[in-house]
Amino acid sequence: MNWIDIGALEDIPLRGARRIKTALGCVAVFRTGADEIFAASDSCPHRGGPLSEGIVHGQSVTCPLHNWVFDLNTGQAQGEDGRLDIFPVRIERGRVLIEGARLTARSAA
Ligand code: FES
Secondary structure: OOEEEEEEHHHOOOOEEEEEEEOOEEEEEEEOOOOOEEEEEOEOOOOOOEHHHOEEEOOEEEOOOOOOEEEOOOOEEOOOOOEOOEEOEEEEOOEEEEEHHHHHHHHHO
16 A cells, blocks of 8 residues: 555534545545545536535535535435546545545546
8 A cells, every 4th residue: 555645633524524626537535524535536426516615524525516425435426327536545644645646546546
């Protein structure tokens, strides 16, 4: 595993997200109300809405454009035919780490 430090947990707003730019496009890193962290592609599969500007509730995010709701564990849209790419993330001593090899693999696809 190739974990990349992308910043402090405190830099991500509670029930919000921070967007990180990668060579492949933007990835949204979400922080839930329970201080859990999830990472997913920032672009909604419906019409490209910026999910990092969506509303985080429980372990889900609602797209700001047309309100599709995505499970942040699986990336699956509830009741819709769409799915987000999900990336492994973890918290270590207050820092947020994302698995870099997966991002690289995605670029090669
Ligand atoms: S662009 Fe996300 S629900 Fe339409």
